[in-house]
Amino acid sequence: MRHSPVVLYAAIGGFVCGIGTYTLWPVSLPTILYVALLALIAALVYRRSREQSLLLVTVFLFGAVIGLLRTDAEAEHLRTPALEAQSGRAVTIEGTVAREPDERESMTQLYVKTESALVLVRTEPYEQYHYGDRVSATGQLEQPEAFETEFGRVFDYAGYLKARGVTQVLSFADVKILSTTDNVLSIARLYDVKNLLSDSIERYIPAPEAALGLGLLLGEKRALGDELEEMFRRTGIIHIVVLSGYNVMLVVTFIMFLFSFFLPLRGRVVFGLVAIAAFAIIVGLSATVLRASLMAGLLLLAQATGRVYLVTRALFLAGVLMLLWQPYLLVYDIGFQLSFLATLGLILLAPAIEKRLSAVPRWFGARGFLTATIAAQIAVSPLLLYQIGQFSVLAVLVNVLVLPMVPLSMLLTFSTGLVGLVFPSAAAVLGLAAQLSLWYIITAAQYFGSLSFAAFVVPAFPFVLVPLGYLLVALAWYKLERTSLDPLAYWTIEEVEAQSETKTSVPQSETLAATPIFFR
CATH class of the missing domain: 2.40.50.140 (Nucleic acid-binding proteins)
Incomplete structure (x- = not known):
């Protein structure tokens, strides 16, 4: 039975509002119980009237109660009077x-x-x-x-x-x-493997290229140095160093590619889920990595169970799971906020943008990278300007120039570190190739970042302008698409009717470039 998308998103909206309300204005338990009572009354009235608006109010209130209770439990857990x-x-x-x-x-x-x-x-x-x-x-x-x-x-x-x-x-x-x-089964052993690989990479790739390679592969940016890190910020490519969803997508795709040579689908899914969990732990379980890993895991489960993977549902499901785990991410973790917005922008905005970039060639994925960069920039800009205050003028250009080199750089860096543990002479050759690819990225960041107009500071402004900015984005998107909110019309994973004569209607934005989008 298909669930109404409006009901689903009313529940999610209530859950998010409950968390946000308690985080900003902590409420007492009697207040939460009062909201629960209102939800119960609304449910009883709905049973008699079958009024759809009452159903929405009911699920919204129940969602809010869950959000309030979860945040209250976390607040109590964090209280340490002693x-x-x-x-x-x-x-x-x-x-x-x-x-x-x-x-x-x-x-x-x-x-x-x-x-x-x-x-x-x-x-x-x-x-x-x-x-x-x-x-x-x-x-x-x-x-x-x-x-x-x-x-x-x-x-x-x-x-x-x-x-x-x-x-x-x-x-x-x-x-x-x-x-x-x-303990050989301790998570500490995963960190030992990480340190072993890091040492091997630094042995065969010189600085600062080694620092960038470690950032791309393992999310370590501390060795970049303040000056080079600032260049990456000014050019809008710092996300590749702090391990964005794009990096996670590349790693998981490579892992699944290796497993495809000697494991059946079910085996690939099982070992793939284990590999995703291990990688997420190794690189630190940041909000971006956790969101991308959850969405990757949902994709693997969809493949294993013969279900259609719908990226918007996976995004919201991943977000709900993360907030159940740590509700304070919603208000206090900008990484969670930007990661969610960027992915939503890729899902909703990318199709409309790509239609208007038909003149851009597809060589080396140029159109895809340009589309993704513009969509993500539009989606995160209002919040990013409010929270950070720096706008990168050249972000779109530099991302298009740099992103195609990232997969090759990551592969060469990983290969250098791995081979270096066994064949030093071969690692020296691979290290040279890795150094050249990483040098290209660093040179692009340094050249464009050194330009006086590369970035500028935006004066502080009131928060009310943030939702206003997103309202303008939504209106512009609606005008371009001239459609209803079809991308929100289905649940996360739907069963495939193998012999059905009628095909399930799936919005284009749900399936367009699904593999790269869901990791971003």
């Missing part, structure tokens, strides 16, 4: 390093899981720490505070950490390793 009482004092905590250490030039950041909380520990960058280490840390306990960025925006650092499960920071900490993990 630690909060010690804020501003020197304390000693003991726990386990729960995430891969974030090593920087000036410090190392450790996410330490104690019995009651997850604490961000900042210490000097001289000692080597690993996931799973049992540590003792002594330092100044602080609550994170907002600060102003170089572009005049206020960055809510406390909210940013809250979306990562952290409410307390231990600064200037003296950290001692109490014990290490030797």
